[in-house]
Amino acid sequence: MIEVKNIHKQFGDVVALEKVSLTVDQGELFGLIGPDGAGKTTLMRILMSLLLPDSGSATMNGLDVVTDYKKVRLITGYMPGRFSLYPDLTVEENLKFFATVFGTTIQDNYYLIKDIYQQIEPFKTRRAGKLSGGMKQKLALSCALIHKPEILILDEPTTGVDAVSRKEFWDMLKRLKEMGITILVSTPYMDEASMCDRIALIQQGNLMSVATPPAMAKSFPEDLWTIKTRKIYNTSKSLEKLPSMISVNSFGQLLHLVTPKGVYSKDAIQQFLTQNGEVEIAIERAEATIEDVFIFLMNKPKEKS
Amino acid sequence: MITKEPVITVKNMVKKFGDFVANDNLNFEVYKGEIFGFLGANGAGKTTAIRILCGLSSPTSGQMTVAGYDVFRQTEKIKQNIGYMSQKFSLYEDLTVYENIRFYGGVYGMKVAERKAKTAEMLDRLELTAYENRKIGDLPLGWKQKLAFSIAILHSPKIVFLDEPTGGVDPITRRQFWNLIYEAVEKGITVFVTTHYMDEAEYCDRVSIMADGKIVALDTPEKLKEQYNAANMDEVFLKIAR
Numbered sequence: 001m002i003e004v005k006n007i008h009k010q011f012g013d014v015v016a017l018e019k020v021s022l023t024v025d026q027g028e029l030f031g032l033i034g035p036d037g038a039g040k041t042t043l044m045r046i047l048m049s050l051l052l053p054d055s056g057s058a059t060m061n062g063l064d065v066v067t068d069y070k071k072v073r074l075i076t077g078y079m080p081g082r083f084s085l086y087p088d089l090t091v092e093e094n095l096k097f098f099a100t101v102f103g104t105t106i107q108d109n110y111y112l113i114k115d116i117y118q119q120i121e122p123f124k125t126r127r128a129g130k131l132s133g134g135m136k137q138k139l140a141l142s143c144a145l146i147h148k149p150e151i152l153i154l155d156e157p158t159t160g161v162d163a164v165s166r167k168e169f170w171d172m173l174k175r176l177k178e179m180g181i182t183i184l185v186s187t188p189y190m191d192e193a194s195m196c197d198r199i200a201l202i203q204q205g206n207l208m209s210v211a212t213p214p215a216m217a218k219s220f221p222e223d224l225w226t227i228k229t230r231k232i233y234n235t236s237k238s239l240e241k242l243p244s245m246i247s248v249n250s251f252g253q254l255l256h257l258v259t260p261k262g263v264y265s266k267d268a269i270q271q272f273l274t275q276n277g278e279v280e281i282a283i284e285r286a287e288a289t290i291e292d293v294f295i296f297l298m299n300k301p302k303e304k305s
Numbered sequence: 306m307i308t309k310e311p312v313i314t315v316k317n318m319v320k321k322f323g324d325f326v327a328n329d330n331l332n333f334e335v336y337k338g339e340i341f342g343f344l345g346a347n348g349a350g351k352t353t354a355i356r357i358l359c360g361l362s363s364p365t366s367g368q369m370t371v372a373g374y375d376v377f378r379q380t381e382k383i384k385q386n387i388g389y390m391s392q393k394f395s396l397y398e399d400l401t402v403y404e405n406i407r408f409y410g411g412v413y414g415m416k417v418a419e420r421k422a423k424t425a426e427m428l429d430r431l432e433l434t435a436y437e438n439r440k441i442g443d444l445p446l447g448w449k450q451k452l453a454f455s456i457a458i459l460h461s462p463k464i465v466f467l468d469e470p471t472g473g474v475d476p477i478t479r480r481q482f483w484n485l486i487y488e489a490v491e492k493g494i495t496v497f498v499t500t501h502y503m504d505e506a507e508y509c510d511r512v513s514i515m516a517d518g519k520i521v522a523l524d525t526p527e528k529l530k531e532q533y534n535a536a537n538m539d540e541v542f543l544k545i546a547r
Contacts, residue, residue, distance in 0.1 A: 035475030
């Protein structure tokens, strides 16, 4: 279990984390979702005892990350955002090194990494620096797991990784969670939110929302419409003129239009678009995605407390 | 305005590193004025191909031209006619916004008057005029990426290569970035882009997908979805690249 209470961290004038509080339950797969610079890495580095908070406190399975930092390091596995294994050591040597540092052996905990490590075992004599992105990521995860940690902290493990490898990686995390490991993982990819038990949306050092992915989607307070059109750009420009419209954004082949709750019907929007010369338009009511929620919360002016 | 006039032609392109075939007989054309999405799994050979097309690496064999110039013999000409930006490195963090622009303008041999006029216009468009004396390192990532793109097209290249330009960028800035791409296309610039965001694949006029050094699919997003019976490009990618 991870408990974060009022953690505040500033670098000069820049507020990296603004009084952040958060609880990750035992055995939970928790996602920290936000763009670069939101504060994800700072929070993780504080939890890993690599950085001291200005104020506030945090515990990992009851151990304080400042006063009990040595014990915290023994029960946690960490995968930093930047590849940080030894490029001149082979795959096997890296793994052996991490096992030895934590006073264990590869054999002792092999069952834990078997699924993941087997995929790179054919290359175990290759130097880590010569591995492809997907393989580096699997080795880094194996090294983070080899001392059988109770908590895993993964900083953007899927950034820059292709869609196929990303999906495989999340399948691996699900299996680790089933073994009882508490996992805190960060990602800039909003579509990965649905793989988590709960998520926090983070932006400019603030947690904008914390909930299960379905609850967060349901919490969307306004009406959301998907609009299919042949001319995304033109239709989008027309929709910007819709009175009291909140936002219109492209989502792949569709436009997502947000209007105040209960103000428009499908027919009314259709009529507006027809009057603006738009043809061959298909409008549907839709449930918000996590990315819709994120954009909505980002646009919302900060409430002064 | 998309034409059928090719600005990049690739015929039988092969690149080997020792025994390893990174690009295994690639064949495709990129048309003037289109947004060409260049997708593929990590290690599929995308970066190798981009480096060759930018004149940074020499292919093993094949007949390729970029902006009308030969990739074996006229790499300097190619470099003058393209723009390039990547996620990993784009601008000098220790230089200010203005210094970066001046530096790149100089590298691309722009005339001072032209550079000054375009700089003012660009900073105004990006709403960055007030920040021209800030160091790049102090700017948020999203601003940097928009600025890096604008600098990459400052000298009005025929083609701009974008290597994962939106990685890690917030969802609003990501969309603003694509608006800048559309504006560049309006000015007649051809865009060659790689991305891991599959919703962005939908914004391309045509998309190619690489796997194991080969191009395994190339068509409009609409036709690819039809062909692979997929609801979106994410599904197409998972079906092809696995």
